[in-house]
Amino acid sequence: MNKRNLAVSLLLVSLLLVTIVGFTAYAARDRVGIVLSIGGLGDKSFNDFTFAGVRWAAEAMDVPLDYVEPAAIGDFEMLLRDFALTGQYKVIFAVGFLQADALAIVAPEFPEQKFIILDAVVDEPNVASLIFRENEGSFLVGIVAGMMTATNRVGFVGGMDVPIIRRFQAGFQAGVWWVNPDAIVDVTYVGSFGDPAGGKEHALAHYGAGVDIIFAPAGKTNLGVFDAAVATGNFAIGVDVDQAHIAPYHIIASMIKGIDTAAYWKTRAAIEGKFEPGIHIFGLAEGVAGICFLVPDVERVSRVYLPERVRAMVIGARQMIIDGLIIIPDEDDI
């Protein structure tokens, strides 16, 4: 046997090995895949925290995690299908309502593949839909804004005018008016989740009109709102996760949506073989959503609280919502 034949046989054997390994993996379904939303990692909010939740679950169960950051809405369908085609994934996690249409097409093509979608409902037997009652957490920060405003005028700067953001708006307004029926709530929409410059102009217009606290569920656009709060010496409220560290002293509270916790629970359940299709709704009662009203105090490297009466009101309202004593309006009510 000459050297060349040896090389060829080695190549063939290795190819065979790769194929065998490949097929073993095919049969195993021992990975977790996640298709992130537009904007990808680094938004310090939605994508980052969903990813964190899924990663915690994957690490806790010692399962490899693959992720992809799509550049455009048109990529979702192809990427979801690419993940599903490998047959290696125990569960594929689709982040964000923008993926709903793509998943509705891909999910029926792979009845054996389990999917989880966050922030949208896809009615298929192999899809678990995680949705959130954002209006509950928004109601709580609305209480904070309504009690803390010195000008009796608060603002809401939304990213895009879509049902989910309107759900934030409905809860926020209701919370403000629950404690302060005379307060004015100014509402504007920037028209983008990735335009901090536009967000800053909106916030400056609000603050210029006498608003002193703004709640801005607007993705990265809210970084511009925080910038305006610092520049004008006013206040803002963070969204989805605790954002107080971005503008210390100026972010007086954050509405916690609970995406990371919900993503962790449901991913972990799927890895453990306890996947449940259907709609899963998360709010205060489920223990994932809430409010963070700690304000970081950089100089003393500690965190300070809002006034006791505000916290007491928020905690009381939280319990009343859990007990079903307050019905919070949603996007259909405004």
Next chain:
Amino acid sequence: MIDIWNIVDIALFAAMLRMATPLVLAAIGGVFTERAGVINIGLEGMMMLGAFWGVATSHWTGSPWLGMIVGMIVGGLAALVHAFLSIKYNANQIVSALGINILALGLTPYLSAMIWGSRGASAAVTGLPRWEIPLIRDIPVLSEFLGPHSPTVFLMVIIVIAAHLILFKTRWGLHIRATGEFTKAAATAGVNIQRTRYICVVISGVLAGLAGVHLALGHLAMFSWGMTGGRGFIALAVMIFGNWRPYRAIAAGLLFGFVDALQIRLQGIGVPVQFPQMLPYLITIAVLAGVMGRARPPSDIGKPYD
């Protein structure tokens, strides 16, 4: 009941200036390159690169002024690539500029992740200071309109005037216009076509870079992925509505900025927010179609020359 004076106030005009600045700067860049006969739809990408490198430089050195200079240089370098491909190799000018846009979109999150560990947004950096004009500072209404603003706003006004003087009052400006209007005649008259085009394309990149610096260091003090938000393309529209003339471009840019600032304030009046959001585009088209008449591009635009 809407109180119109609550909507139309001095802050509205200050906002108009801030929002018009990046559009006008990039549009003036567009005027230069297209007057010389080279199309540059890469303004958006050059703006994004300028914004990114401005913030990165300010992050490393602590000096926003250095950031401004680096942002302009990087914008100019990106334009040089476009100039090289489209002038030296007669590449399709749309394709080569589009390549710059795609490069900026891909490169900035990659570098951002390397520098700040986040693809989406940078850390907060030192931004440009706010300037006031000494004498005007004491005049009540005017002082609110004209300051305090980022230096980039004042620079924009100076650049518009300078661009007008260069294009219409100097010999070199005549050469530029002749190059875009009737390249062969200009060449016969002894104009160095290649050099004129190179310089004008680079000027457009420098101004687009400055527009990005205005957004990232003048208006905000951070970079975030895709923060230019299509302003480079709106600048092209501003340039066209301005009929490839600096003074008209600033008028078009200010009109767009004014209506854009106005629509924020109109969102409270109880109509669906999509209607105010449309206004900047609708009114700019309507007014400029009526006032400016037909836009006429330079005749030899987009044609390679060797």
